[in-house]
Amino acid sequence: MPDFDILLPSPLPAKVVQGLAHVCKVHPLWEAADPQALIGQIKDKVQGLATCYGKGKIDGDFMSQFPNLKIVSHYGVGYDIIDAAWAGAHHIVVTNTPDVLNDEVADLAIGLMLATIRQIPQADTFLRAGHWLKGSFPLTATLRERRLGIFGLGRIGKAIAKRAAAFDIEIAYCGRKKQDDVPYRFYPSLLELARESDILMVIAPATHETTNAVNAEVLSALGANGVLINVARGSLVDENALIEALKNKTILSAGLDVFAAEPQVPQALIDMEQVVLLPHVGSASHYTRDAMGQLVVDNLISFAEGRGPLTPVAE
Ligand code: DGY
Numbered sequence: 001m002p003d004f005d006i007l008l009p010s011p012l013p014a015k016v017v018q019g020l021a022h023v024c025k026v027h028p029l030w031e032a033a034d035p036q037a038l039i040g041q042i043k044d045k046v047q048g049l050a051t052c053y054g055k056g057k058i059d060g061d062f063m064s065q066f067p068n069l070k071i072v073s074h075y076g077v078g079y080d081i082i083d084a085a086w087a088g089a090h091h092i093v094v095t096n097t098p099d100v101l102n103d104e105v106a107d108l109a110i111g112l113m114l115a116t117i118r119q120i121p122q123a124d125t126f127l128r129a130g131h132w133l134k135g136s137f138p139l140t141a142t143l144r145e146r147r148l149g150i151f152g153l154g155r156i157g158k159a160i161a162k163r164a165a166a167f168d169i170e171i172a173y174c175g176r177k178k179q180d181d182v183p184y185r186f187y188p189s190l191l192e193l194a195r196e197s198d199i200l201m202v203i204a205p206a207t208h209e210t211t212n213a214v215n216a217e218v219l220s221a222l223g224a225n226g227v228l229i230n231v232a233r234g235s236l237v238d239e240n241a242l243i244e245a246l247k248n249k250t251i252l253s254a255g256l257d258v259f260a261a262e263p264q265v266p267q268a269l270i271d272m273e274q275v276v277l278l279p280h281v282g283s284a285s286h287y288t289r290d291a292m293g294q295l296v297v298d299n300l301i302s303f304a305e306g307r308g309p310l311t312p313v314a315e
Contacts (some may be wrong), residue, residue: 004304005045006065009057012296013289014265019297020050023302038064047071048300053078054280060086069198071309073299075292077101077156077283078233080206084313093297095309099155100284100291105203106159108257108282110230111147113164113199114225116255116276117141141252142223143167151190151195151213152204152232153179160201172196175204190214194221199229216241219251221231226251231282234260243268246275257282 001203004024008017011030016290020026024028025045032038033155039171048064049056060083063069071093072082084094115121119140139197148164150157161184162173172185179186187193190213194200201281204210214237216226222228228251230237239260245251246269253274257265269275295311303309 004047004298004300005042006048006050007039007042007046008050008061009058010052012050012052013293015290016050016075016293016296019293020300023297023301024048029077044068048073048301048304050075050296051082051158052076053081055081058082059091062089063087063092069303071300071303073303073309078206079313080233080235083313085279093303093309094313095303095311096295096313097292097295098311101288102159102230102297103154104285104288105156105231105282106163108278109156109160109201109203109229110163112255112257112276112278113201113227113229113232114143116229117143117146117199117254119274120254121276122259122273141227143169145169146198147172147196148199148201149173149187149193150184150203151193151236152202153184154203154205155181156231157201157203157207158182158201191221192220194218194226197222198225199227201231202228202236203230204232204236210236212238212241214238214242216244217247222251224250224252228254229256230254231257234258234262239266244274265314 006020006024006026008028017026026090029035029038043066047068049072050076051072055285058081067305070093072087073081074096078095078098078100079096082094087094094114123137147170150161153175164171172187172193174187202214219241246254257277258279258280265277269277299310
């Protein structure tokens with residue numbers, strides 16, 4: 001393994017840091033008393049960054065501090081914090097961690113959908129509070145005869161659809177284009193998909209095109225019995241429009257694993273009883289996080305040893 005210095009701008013799991021430290025020189029920026037001073041000392045040596053989803057932006061200003069930067073190995077499938085176009089234009093490879101988390105996120109998406117529709121956390125709270133002794137938990141909505149619309153039928157979207165098919169519900173999707181190898185109905189626009197769906201599952205990538213794509217109009221099209229599930233990124237949903245729709249009961253409920261300004265969650269959502277809120281845990285099992293971490297390390301090692309990146313993003 002040639003000399004290869006890697007900067008970690010924000011915390012990564014200990015196993016990733018240890019895995020990298022075996023083969024490279026690792027510089028954890030978040031541990032530095034004076035981060036800017038550390039950057040000044042190592043900027044010419046740094047050839048790689050190991051970055052983490054949901055943390056600070058890795059934009060052109062940040063990357064341009066390192067004249068010999070060649071690769072950004074990202075922990076997460078969604079790499080919206082990285083300006084991958086800038087990196088590409090400057091011959092810097094960006095890798096992410098696709099596939100290894102498909103099943104985990106799909107499991108959570110289905111769990112969140114069921115929890116939201118059948119109000120499972122609320123029923124748990126009801127029992128613990130002793131309310132069962134005074135009466136039954138209110139009846140809930142159902143998955144029976146419902147139509148699921150998936151916004152973004154990529155690898156995770158397909159894993160969700162495969163699981164949802166076991167519930168004998170209708171499945172449709174919208175995305176950049178119709179896919180001929182899937183048995184689900186295609187709608188060219190999100191608005192049409194929402195109109196034809198009872199449950200809208202958001203699992204599209206966060207891009208300029210998808211920012212606030214789930215807006216007031218889409219939510220109104222989903223309708224008063226509609227349920228919104230978001231396991232993608234908070235930026236895809238106009239959170240204020242969602243809060244208004246929930247307050248005015250123009251949709252029924254929402255299950256959210258992601259938020260616009262994580263880890264901040266709008267108090268208005270926290271105060272609502274009909275929503276289920278999770279702290280961005282889609283891929284958060286030991287098994288899957290270990291696999292993601294290993295891929296971050298393997299991408300950097302493979303690149304540093306001249307074998308090329310394993311999972312470069314298409315930019
Ligand atoms: C990702 O990989 O992008 C996820 O959001 C982390 O679970």
